[in-house]
Amino acid sequence: MKVRFDPSRPIYLQIIEEIQRQIATGNLRPGDKLPSQRDLAAVMQVNANTVQRAYRDMELLGIVETLRGQGTFVRNDQQIVEEMRGDMVNALVEEFVTAMRALGYDEAAILAHVQAKLGAERENGGDRDGK
Amino acid sequence: MKVRFDPSRPIYLQIIEEIQRQIATGNLRPGDKLPSQRDLAAVMQVNANTVQRAYRDMELLGIVETLRGQGTFVRNDQQIVEEMRGDMVNALVEEFVTAMRALGYDEAAILAHVQAKLGAERENGGDRDGK
Amino acid sequence: MKVRFDPSRPIYLQIIEEIQRQIATGNLRPGDKLPSQRDLAAVMQVNANTVQRAYRDMELLGIVETLRGQGTFVRNDQQIVEEMRGDMVNALVEEFVTAMRALGYDEAAILAHVQAKLGAERENGGDRDGK
Amino acid sequence: MKVRFDPSRPIYLQIIEEIQRQIATGNLRPGDKLPSQRDLAAVMQVNANTVQRAYRDMELLGIVETLRGQGTFVRNDQQIVEEMRGDMVNALVEEFVTAMRALGYDEAAILAHVQAKLGAERENGGDRDGK
DNA sequence: GTGGTCTAGACCACC
DNA sequence: GTGGTCTAGACCACC
Secondary structure (H helix, E strand, O other): OOOOOOOOOOHHHHHHHHHHHHHHOOOOOOOOEOOOHHHHHHHHOOOHHHHHHHHHHHHHOOOEEEEOOOEEEEOOOHHHHHHHHHHHHHHHHHHHHHHHHHOOOOHHHHHHHHHHHHHHHHHOOOOOOOO | OOOOOOOOOOHHHHHHHHHHHHHHOOOOOOOOEOOOHHHHHHHHOOOHHHHHHHHHHHHHOOOEEEEOOOEEEEOOOHHHHHHHHHHHHHHHHHHHHHHHHHOOOOHHHHHHHHHHHHHHHHHOOOOOOOO | OOOOOOOOOOHHHHHHHHHHHHHHOOOOOOOOEOOOHHHHHHHHOOOHHHHHHHHHHHHHOOOEEEEOOOEEEEOOOHHHHHHHHHHHHHHHHHHHHHHHHHOOOOHHHHHHHHHHHHHHHHHOOOOOOOO | OOOOOOOOOOHHHHHHHHHHHHHHOOOOOOOOEOOOHHHHHHHHOOOHHHHHHHHHHHHHOOOEEEEOOOEEEEOOOHHHHHHHHHHHHHHHHHHHHHHHHHOOOOHHHHHHHHHHHHHHHHHOOOOOOOO
């Protein structure tokens, strides 16, 4: 769990986003225990209060639940994973399309580039590591 | 011309990328004068030597040309714009597809999401902020 | 490896030329390790940054390759030697002919002088110091 | 009359060589007046005693003659020009052949390179500047 | 130990 | 004013 902090944005938000990413990609699964606030603060070299704030906000957002004395857990609700994935994919697509348009590409051109990339990957057989 | 520097990567490379971005998007055009090394250093709050290195590398890469005593200019070669655009679009598409795959989406799903996004924009009639 | 720096020309260029000379004459061979930047700087009594610049430019020129943490090496490519020799011999001949012409000698006279010198050496039986 | 002084050799010798060069190339002719010692010292930014030493040695070498109250003149003797040219051409050829041999070229190769260069110049018709 | 990046600041060349 | 070179020295990444 590594975070390169962007100094221009609140760290607690970046922690939340990082954990959402882990959930969306399946790295953290419903029911999994998060690192203790103290441990995470040490690893990330941030103040414990910052982690505390991130965990509290995630609780308010319904992403995790905290059991006093036991720790903080990803809410055991498959829907939460879908939600994280949905949020992430929307952000990704939005960002991508916006950047492509800034370069002057129209709908057809954007689609063409994506298809070309996917096609190129398919030709490499997908076994790039030969596994 | 603002750059949020990623502290994990060389500043001079980020300056180069930023200027390439400006060229790719048409913000800087062939023949345009870049800010003087001193000015850009002041604006970006980096050392003049760092800007000097970025400009020099761009010269070696054939992106700009320098006239002693006059300044540094985007090379007056329309092809340079195409090259910058090509580089940028490849990076964007690559990054996007990789991220989508990391979320578990396959070809069809990736395409579907891009098409959905483009369709949604079309329905908003181009007034993208028309939420 | 000594260089008398010509104060009218950049030191880093003279370092590059000196190393090219070493390669051209076979003093440095493909695969050989160059002195470390710090060592060469100490020997030549210049700043380490100046040597760094020379080494970096040679890397961009394809003359050497750098392995982080290990050192800088003459590119292991026999062709590089030929290239260095070619560059040097062209410069030498050019310079020589230009100087001779400045003294008022024409083609025939230039050739005659070279032939005379070569003939004189031959008579000394190859023991060039045999004066 | 410009001299780039090599800091490793006596300046008065370099002044002598420079003046010999001027004579050899016809820039200074028999009977011509040299600059006054004071003027030359000012132009070259060296001590007047240094120029004094150079002029005195040239007088001993029979290259110039000094007329008290009038100045220093190139000796009015056509032979002096020939001597200067001879000295210079010998040095040039010697230096050139030595450098070529250091690069591993033998007699035939040295001659071939000179002939190739002269031939190339001839093809350019000598009117490189199109005059 | 070896190369890579950056800063602060001096001084130079060309315009 | 604009770019070019160089120094001294700090700190980092990889080995």
